[in-house]
Structure formats: structure tokens, C-alpha cells
Amino acid sequence: MTAGADATPLLALEGLSVAYGGIRAVKGIDLTVGRGELVCLIGANGAGKTTTLKGITGLQPVSGGRIRYDGADITGRPSFELVRRGLAMVPEGRGVFGGLTIEENLTMGAYTRRDRAGIAADVERVFALFPRLKERRRQTAGTLSGGEQQMLAMGRALMSRPRLLLLDEPSMGLAPLMVQKVFETVLRVSGEGVTILLIEQNAKLALEVAHRGYVMESGAITLAGDARQLLNDPAVRAAYLGEVRATP
Amino acid sequence: MRALVDTKGHPVLVWVGLALVGLALVALPFALAGIGTAWVRITNLAILFVFLALGLNIVVGFAGLLDLGYIAFYAVGAYAYALLASPHFGIHLPFWVILPIGAAIACLFGVLLGAPTLKLRGDYLAIVTLGFGEIVRIFLNNLSQPVNITNGPQGVTLIDPLRIGTFSFRDTDTFAGLAFTGPVKYYYFLLVVLLAIIVINLRLQDSRIGRAWEAIREDEVAARAMGINTRNMKLLAFAMGASFGGIAGGMFSAMQGFISPESFILIESIMVLAMVVLGGMGNVWGVIVGALLLSFAPEVLRYTVEPAQQALFGRMLVEPEVIRMLLFGFALVLMMLFRPAGLLPSATRKRELEVRR
Numbered sequence: 001m002t003a004g005a006d007a008t009p010l011l012a013l014e015g016l017s018v019a020y021g022g023i024r025a026v027k028g029i030d031l032t033v034g035r036g037e038l039v040c041l042i043g044a045n046g047a048g049k050t051t052t053l054k055g056i057t058g059l060q061p062v063s064g065g066r067i068r069y070d071g072a073d074i075t076g077r078p079s080f081e082l083v084r085r086g087l088a089m090v091p092e093g094r095g096v097f098g099g100l101t102i103e104e105n106l107t108m109g110a111y112t113r114r115d116r117a118g119i120a121a122d123v124e125r126v127f128a129l130f131p132r133l134k135e136r137r138r139q140t141a142g143t144l145s146g147g148e149q150q151m152l153a154m155g156r157a158l159m160s161r162p163r164l165l166l167l168d169e170p171s172m173g174l175a176p177l178m179v180q181k182v183f184e185t186v187l188r189v190s191g192e193g194v195t196i197l198l199i200e201q202n203a204k205l206a207l208e209v210a211h212r213g214y215v216m217e218s219g220a221i222t223l224a225g226d227a228r229q230l231l232n233d234p235a236v237r238a239a240y241l242g243e244v245r246a247t248p
Numbered sequence: 249m250r251a252l253v254d255t256k257g258h259p260v261l262v263w264v265g266l267a268l269v270g271l272a273l274v275a276l277p278f279a280l281a282g283i284g285t286a287w288v289r290i291t292n293l294a295i296l297f298v299f300l301a302l303g304l305n306i307v308v309g310f311a312g313l314l315d316l317g318y319i320a321f322y323a324v325g326a327y328a329y330a331l332l333a334s335p336h337f338g339i340h341l342p343f344w345v346i347l348p349i350g351a352a353i354a355c356l357f358g359v360l361l362g363a364p365t366l367k368l369r370g371d372y373l374a375i376v377t378l379g380f381g382e383i384v385r386i387f388l389n390n391l392s393q394p395v396n397i398t399n400g401p402q403g404v405t406l407i408d409p410l411r412i413g414t415f416s417f418r419d420t421d422t423f424a425g426l427a428f429t430g431p432v433k434y435y436y437f438l439l440v441v442l443l444a445i446i447v448i449n450l451r452l453q454d455s456r457i458g459r460a461w462e463a464i465r466e467d468e469v470a471a472r473a474m475g476i477n478t479r480n481m482k483l484l485a486f487a488m489g490a491s492f493g494g495i496a497g498g499m500f501s502a503m504q505g506f507i508s509p510e511s512f513i514l515i516e517s518i519m520v521l522a523m524v525v526l527g528g529m530g531n532v533w534g535v536i537v538g539a540l541l542l543s544f545a546p547e548v549l550r551y552t553v554e555p556a557q558q559a560l561f562g563r564m565l566v567e568p569e570v571i572r573m574l575l576f577g578f579a580l581v582l583m584m585l586f587r588p589a590g591l592l593p594s595a596t597r598k599r600e601l602e603v604r605r
Contacts, residue, residue: 083475095470112475
């Protein structure tokens, strides 16, 4: 099920570099995400995964290289403009609006849209995807569990009708059972035709759901390829899947 | 919004209620004049503080940006009016020209403060805004040399009152057997402006802009991820809040006829902020209640504490000002304990506090 047969990828990073002051956190990486694909970017803590995402979404200035989205150069474009172009992100740590209800969170996700009827229909669509959220639609987001908040964050991102969804560590800080659920959801969203770039520390689960994967190490891509192949790659297994040392 | 527009339940009752409130507001100055004309003046100042509190509420309550130098915009508006309608420069423009100019200049100052502080939040923003308020006051105090612009600590005197043709808001007119004194006329004028400002605030809260501010207040990064231009929205909050302050300042100038930098000290900024916090950040009605309460309370104390002490001890033991600050502090502590989101909290604020606890 490897998609991405289209001529131009939806997202292409060409030699992307991102720096914090003098420290280069991302050192000229190349990465593509084809239309309809689910691509994961895995790596240890501090490898530069989140920084890559911040560079793409304009939250951190890019110090070198290009970002192409749907053929257009979007390097250095402000975040709010990207959302209007159909690029949605779920920020690290979920970032739900804790004081707003679930319903209000979802409508906030549709901030760039003005079609009231369409928004209402999409709220129901998200509820169909996450029945748990529907039960608590009038509850404040801050009262949800971590896993439910992650679902809400994803649902909210879908409200902008994105073509590309960027997920930053959706499994972070969640109970194992919830992690399973979140990944099932990622698969379901991908199944709806949304292109996804998934950033994860949980390499095993990420590679199991993704079509392709990239492995990042201290700011550079060290391995790339088909997700199944990476999953069986001895180097990946040793470094990220805990084969050598029997620690999770 | 809801209280004003949602008349579906009992339309007749609601309209009768509104009419009664309106009638009471119209009759109020005459009732107050019975106690003493000073009370009409006090009411007018209280309404000005409602303007200020509503303006600050946009910045603090809606957008969640803590501003401790808000009185600077009041000062800018007041000086804009004073300098363009007094013998100081010999310029006497009509008020409908100056009030918008004052609002525009205050708005410019709002952006001036907002632009360099875009990346600051919470404590850091508070410190910068506090400094800004002081800088404006110190400038007003010292801009008498080398070119005399503000007349320094002496302030500007003989400021023109509001005037429409030959109808001056300062003089007393008799109409239908009723004496309309200056303060009474100002009261009606302020009431009309107040109504407009309340409507603007309520509409703002329910608008797309209001929702963007709400998102920024809750989580700025997430707000950006929603496609909100957080930079422009924050600047807009500063600009709008500042313009309200500027309009209030202009009217203060016209009503008082005299202004000096002393009217715009830090404690005034803190008072306005206290009005917003006490009433209920983010809730227009709460903020109005807070502003009225904190404006009237000291005056009521002034008129009760002194006679009470005279009667009890035969002399003044504690200055009313001291008692006022004491009670004021006490009220704030009690409020933080029992109603942390304000007397009339905004629904969202209340929920936020519950979540964070």
C-alpha cells in the first residue's frame, strides 16, 4: 500500500536547516510526503524531529533550505497562512483550549472557514470518528484525559479540512492502551484520504502504521525507506526497538 | 449579549424591565441632584471609569494580555483633547473632531506598546506595560522644555467643554421647568456613549475577532495552529483597548476643564485593573459592576466614615483614604478566596480556573 505515485509530492523538504541561535538543530534534511501517504519521522529525544515540524509550520525560523507544499515554496510563511492552504498541525503536548468545551474547541479548529453549515456537519463527522468526544461535547477540554485530549486535538485539526496533517508525538505521555487507540485513530484519519506526516518517538508503532519512514539522528536523516523494511532493519531495531538492550 | 438580545422567553417582561431600567437611568441625575450636585459629578466619573474598565477588559479579559500601564492611553486622550481645545496653543477645535483624533492617537500608542511586546506574556508583559505607563506620565510631566508642549506639572487649564453650536455642556439650561446643570448634561451624553460602547463590546465578544482573542488567551501556539494571525489580533486588542481609553480621556478633559500628569499615576492603572478583575475578567456586565462598585465605594466611604468618626470619637482618627485602601484590599482578598473569577465571572474564565485548580 505504498502511495505517493503522484508526480509531485504534497510536501517536500529540500536541505531544510533550522537553528536555535547558533545551534543547528536540523542540519539540511531532505524529506518528501506523497499525496495520501502516511509518513513517519522517528528518532530519539532531541534528534530534531519537533524542530523540523516547527520549521515547516513557521513556528521557528528556517535557517536554510526550502519547503515545498503542493508545488509552491512555503519557506518562512507564517503559520496562520499555512492553515488556510490546508496544512494543519497538532502541536506537541496537544495544545487543546482547556477552558473551552469540546464543541468550542472543534469550532475553533474551523476558524479559517466561514461556511456554518459545513462546519456543523464536520463537527458531527469528528464526533462519528471519536464517539467518546461526543459524549462529552459540553465538557471543558481541560477535564479530558490525555488520550481524549489527543483525540480532540486531532479532531480539531481535521476541522480545517486539511490536506496535510502534521502530528507531533501524539503518543507522548499516554498510557499504553491509549497509545494503541491514538494510533488506530491515525490510521483511520489516513484512511479518509488525509496525507499525514507523523513525528514519533515510539518507533515500532509508528513504523507499523506508516507507509514510509525516516530516521533522524542529531539533526540529520540517517535512514529512509519503506516502513516494513525499516521495521526489520537491524540498525533500527538495535537503536529504537530495544533489541540489544532489553529495555522498552 | 444574551441578556440584551435573548428576549425569546418573556419578550414583554424583558422589554418592560429594560424600559424601567432606562427610565431609572434617565431620572437618576435628578434624584442624585437632590442629595447633592457632587453626586452627579461622581456618577459621571464613575461612567468614565466604566469606559476605561471596558477598554482594559478587551486587552486583559478578552485577549489575556496583562497591561499595567493602561492609564497612559487615558492620559494621551486627555492631553490630545486639552491641547486641541484650550488657550494653551490657542487652538479650539470642536469635540467631534478632537475625540476621534484623541482615540486615533491613543490607538497609535496602543500599537506602539503592542508591537515590541508581541512575544511577551504574563509577568514580562506586565513589567513592560508598567514601564510604558510611567514613561508616558514622565514625558507629560517634563515636556514643558525646551518647547512647552504639555505645560509640565502645572497641567493644562481652561479646557473647552463639549459644545455643539451655542449649546455648551458647561452652562445650566432650564428646560420644561427642570434645571439641566453641566454635570447633568454630561451625564446624558456619557450615558449615550456608554450604551454604544457596551454594544460594541458585546458584539466584539461574540465575533470572529472575539473568538480569536479567546484562543490566544487560552494557548497562543494552538491559536496559530488554528490559522489565527496572532500578531495582528494582539495588536488589534491593544489598539482597540487604547482607543476606548483615549475617548474616555478626552471626555475627562472636557468635563474637568483642567488636567495635569498627576491624574495619570500608576495607582490609577491598578485601580482600573482591579475593577476588571473584581467584576469578572472577560464579562462585560461584570466589568461594569466592578467599575461602578470601585468608583462609588470610596465616595460613599468619604461621606460616611468622616461623620461616623466625628460622632463616635469627636474627631477624625483614620483618614477616609486609608480606610478605603484597607477595605479595598480586604475586598480583593475575600474575592480571591470566594469568587476568584470575579463577581460576575465570564463562563469561560470560570471554567479555566476550575480546570487549572
